[in-house]
Amino acid sequence: MLGAEIAVRRPGGIASLSICNSPASMQLWVEGAAELRAQLPADVQAALTRHEAAGTVEDPEYVAATQVFYERHVCRVVPMPADFVASEAQMEAEPTVYHTMNGPNEFHVIGSLRDWSVIDRLHRVDVPTFVVAGEHDEATPTTWQPFVEQIPDARHHVFPGASHCTHLEQPEEFRRVVGAFLADHDAQPTG
Structure with missing residues (x-):
């Protein structure tokens, strides 16, 4: 970008x-993410939607549902490579920039870049x-x-x-x- x-x-x-x-x-990104989310198992989709509506995106159930999306569309290597894990850990340790610009994850874009x-x-x-x-x-x-x-x-x-x-x-x-x-x-x- x-x-x-x-x-x-x-x-x-x-x-x-x-x-x-x-x-x-980002509009195209969100639309693409919605198409990919629609292909996730129904219980995963329900957990994502429920927690996003409630604002409980740090709930372990939401985090686990997010991981299903990530394993399919963000990084398919199992276990996740050390570089990826380290980057994610750094972002979680100091989430200000990512959360402000993007949102809580790759597909729930509610930050300043949403438009x-x-x-x-x-x-x-x-x-x-x-x-x-x-x-x-x-x-x-x-x-x-x-x-x-x-x-x-x-x-x-x-x-x-x-x-x-x-x-x-x-x-x-x-x-x-x-x-x-x-x-x-x-x-x-x-x-």
Whole structure:
């Protein structure tokens, strides 16, 4: 999201843009999350809805239901990689930024970014762009499709079998695919 915001401003000196597992708008993100939630077991969906309505998103039942979503669409490695666990622990230890900007988790977006969108400005991106996501990613194709459709000559790649944390789930393949794109555009800054 930050990369897209920078690229639409055309500051110069940017050789390329990589959009990794990111939405073009939070509305699309929330809509995609709702579709994925609808595929969860009924009891998990009910727990999520009940606790969100009651404002009890720290209840252990809600946290457990959130974990079901995360295991399907955020990181499919079992057990969760140490890097992911450490990042999550840091966020929980000091949740101010994440909770203020996003909300309590990846799919209940009630923070200051809830209305964020870059879609209407994507035509300004004038550097080679590569969009990647996982097959089971919470960043559903609908959320990142505007990048591909509105940025001239944008390319994309979907990692089969992966979810949101493609870099942790398939690190070698992620480095190979993204690294090849970066190498193709290294030392060719615009502006």
